[in-house]
Amino acid sequence: MLQSKAVLNGVNRRNFCLGGMSVLSAPFISRRSFARSGGELVFVSWGGSYHNAVLKGLVEPFMAETGIHVTMVDTPDLAKVKAQILSGNVEWDLFDSPGPLAATGSREGYWEALDTSRLPLSELSVQPTHDLAPFFLTAGGIAYDPKEFPEGRHPRNFEEYFDVRRFPGLRTLRNRVSETLEVALLADGVAPDQLYPLDVARGFRMLDTIKPSIIKWVEATTQTITLLQAGEADFSYSYASRVQTARASGGVSIDFSFGQTLNFLEYLSILKGAPHREEAMQFIAFALRADRQAETMNLLVNRPVNEKAMGMLSQKVLPWMPDINPGKNALVNDAWWAENYAPLERRFKEWTLS
Amino acid sequence: MTMAAMTKDRIGALCTIGPAAAFMVGIVGIPLFYILYVSFNGPHFSPSAYVMLLSSRLFFQSLWSTFETSILATVLSVLLGYPVAVHLARQPARRRALMMIMVLMPFWTSVLVKSYAFTIILGRRGIINTALSCVVGHKVALPLLFNKFSVVIGMANYLVPFVVFPVLASLLAIDPALGRAATLMGARPMRVFRQITLPLSLPGVIAGASSTFIISLGFFVVPALLGGRHDVMLANLVDFYTRETLDWPAAAAIGMCLLAVIGMCGFIATTLRKVRRV
Numbered sequence: 001m002l003q004s005k006a007v008l009n010g011v012n013r014r015n016f017c018l019g020g021m022s023v024l025s026a027p028f029i030s031r032r033s034f035a036r037s038g039g040e041l042v043f044v045s046w047g048g049s050y051h052n053a054v055l056k057g058l059v060e061p062f063m064a065e066t067g068i069h070v071t072m073v074d075t076p077d078l079a080k081v082k083a084q085i086l087s088g089n090v091e092w093d094l095f096d097s098p099g100p101l102a103a104t105g106s107r108e109g110y111w112e113a114l115d116t117s118r119l120p121l122s123e124l125s126v127q128p129t130h131d132l133a134p135f136f137l138t139a140g141g142i143a144y145d146p147k148e149f150p151e152g153r154h155p156r157n158f159e160e161y162f163d164v165r166r167f168p169g170l171r172t173l174r175n176r177v178s179e180t181l182e183v184a185l186l187a188d189g190v191a192p193d194q195l196y197p198l199d200v201a202r203g204f205r206m207l208d209t210i211k212p213s214i215i216k217w218v219e220a221t222t223q224t225i226t227l228l229q230a231g232e233a234d235f236s237y238s239y240a241s242r243v244q245t246a247r248a249s250g251g252v253s254i255d256f257s258f259g260q261t262l263n264f265l266e267y268l269s270i271l272k273g274a275p276h277r278e279e280a281m282q283f284i285a286f287a288l289r290a291d292r293q294a295e296t297m298n299l300l301v302n303r304p305v306n307e308k309a310m311g312m313l314s315q316k317v318l319p320w321m322p323d324i325n326p327g328k329n330a331l332v333n334d335a336w337w338a339e340n341y342a343p344l345e346r347r348f349k350e351w352t353l354s
Numbered sequence: 355m356t357m358a359a360m361t362k363d364r365i366g367a368l369c370t371i372g373p374a375a376a377f378m379v380g381i382v383g384i385p386l387f388y389i390l391y392v393s394f395n396g397p398h399f400s401p402s403a404y405v406m407l408l409s410s411r412l413f414f415q416s417l418w419s420t421f422e423t424s425i426l427a428t429v430l431s432v433l434l435g436y437p438v439a440v441h442l443a444r445q446p447a448r449r450r451a452l453m454m455i456m457v458l459m460p461f462w463t464s465v466l467v468k469s470y471a472f473t474i475i476l477g478r479r480g481i482i483n484t485a486l487s488c489v490v491g492h493k494v495a496l497p498l499l500f501n502k503f504s505v506v507i508g509m510a511n512y513l514v515p516f517v518v519f520p521v522l523a524s525l526l527a528i529d530p531a532l533g534r535a536a537t538l539m540g541a542r543p544m545r546v547f548r549q550i551t552l553p554l555s556l557p558g559v560i561a562g563a564s565s566t567f568i569i570s571l572g573f574f575v576v577p578a579l580l581g582g583r584h585d586v587m588l589a590n591l592v593d594f595y596t597r598e599t600l601d602w603p604a605a606a607a608i609g610m611c612l613l614a615v616i617g618m619c620g621f622i623a624t625t626l627r628k629v630r631r632v
Contacts, residue, residue: 216582223579226473232473353583
């Protein structure tokens with residue numbers, strides 16, 4: 001009793017304030033000390049099953065091999081990158097994002113230049129740019145229920161996807177101009193290697209023809225699968241990895257056509273002025289190594305950019321890898337979108353309203 | 355009132371509402387001015403974002419759609435929430451507490467899961483259409499999903515509690531003796547409701563409806579998941595400019611326009627109320 005009173009007496013206003021200040025500033029101080037020790041890295045990536053795949057395939061092995069501690073943060077958000085860079089208070093180091101985001105960041109100058117000499121360039125199917133390292137390829141294409149639409153009754157390529165007479169039924173497309181415009185142009189017979197620069201007017205004309213058959217312009221990626229499951233859509237523009245995951249979870253009758261896919265890249269990039277640039281660069285080099293790519297993509301079911309990793313993939317995921325050889329499939333050109341995205345997205349949104 | 359009393363009154367006001375006011379200035383007022391500043395392109399003053407918006411069909415259509423959807427969702431929420439509040443007000447306290455928790459149930463489920471549930475209920479092969487098909491005897495496929503209807507239903511599902519609680523509060527504040535007196539004088543239950551319960555609960559209805567309306571204006575995920583291509587809300591547009599194109603002046607200008615319109619609505623509402631009182 002006496003003792004506690006003495007302690008209480010010891011707390012006067014001045015040292016209470018001092019104590020309070022040090023408590024409040026603790027997170028900043030500790031962060032700074034970590035920065036000096038050099039054993040830290042903040043990695044912004046996606047949540048859910050993606051998070052677990054990247055954690056098991058990349059982050060945990062990286063921490064074990066290098067001793068660098070990686071903090072994973074959910075959801076890459078370019079607005080937050082802009083805010084961090086504008087305020088000069090950069091907290092994130094490594095950014096994991098799909099093409100349009102990565103390329104927009106690149107155009108705005110938000111990324112550090114990469115030391116590409118540390119990457120296994122000869123093994124990569126897609127070369128890095130000065131500030132973007134390709135991470136993997138995703139395949140967009142046609143998903144359907146094989147029970148209801150067996151072979152011959154479902155569209156296999158984008159031309160058939162837009163052919164409502166031969167394949168009657170409701171469809172989905174994404175509620176964004178990128179991907180959608182490419183799909184429309186491929187459906188109209190544009191050669192995959194001659195897509196860019198996109199013939200915008202032709203693409204919109206083609207979209208006009210399918211508008212009445214689109215049940216939903218999908219905002220959330222999960223809906224590309226759930227609308228098919230609920231029977232709201234007969235055919236859905238979705239992704240090979242998502243379809244594989246839905247099948248693997250069991251009991252779902254769903255399949256994906258590899259007759260034609262629109263492939264696009266996911267990138268890794270380092271924030272300008274990031275506190276742990278060196279560690280981030282080390283992580284990118286690690287993530288592009290064949291063994292790491294194979295282990296991560298076995299979980300993510302996307303195509304590695306390191307070609308040597310293709311031979312190390314499990315038999316289970318190998319059939320789900322899109323073809324990247326020149327032919328029927330196309331690759332999204334992110335540099336083109338970085339220049340054209342904003343005005344075209346606005347035009348697309350106005351088009352959907354009309 | 356004497357001079358001293360007035361000063362005392364002022365000090366009282368300062369002590370009671372002062373802290374909250376200072377807090378609001380800090381966390382709302384200053385950021386709001388910053389957004390206004392950003393909307394005029396920050397240090398390089400220019401009204402270009404506003405000029406762009408004024409020429410944008412997308413902006414005006416979204417603005418209109420936002421108001422239309424918000425009004426419909428508010429009306430539906432009040433219609434659904436009011437009877438619930440009346441029922442709750444009549445329950446003994448303990449059961450009422452239990453039922454109030456049930457009213458909050460919509461908050462327990464993630465919006466993504468709920469949108470999937472609504473797909474199953476409202477879809478072309480959903481519960482309602484299947485049941486109707488059984489009753490009618492041939493296939494019915496009412497367009498209940500991916501249009502304004504499903505957006506309003508989905509929003510009301512979330513908004514009803516915001517009506518129930520303020521209405522319940524004003525219903526519980528009504529002196530039960532008033533109802534008893536009216537009944538003793540021979541008023542039927544319907545008349546008691548019309549002349550006593552309803553007018554005295556109106557402040558709760560107005561509070562509930564206005565907060566529901568304001569919350570609706572910022573709705574974002576429900577229209578994206580359950581709406582059709584016409585159901586673009588202003589919040590979606592703000593998100594588009596903030597995160598996708600990084601055009602922050604445009605996003606800020608949309609926010610300021612929305613604020614101006616809401617402010618105007620509030621002004622008109624208060625003026626009307628004053629006129630009615632006079």
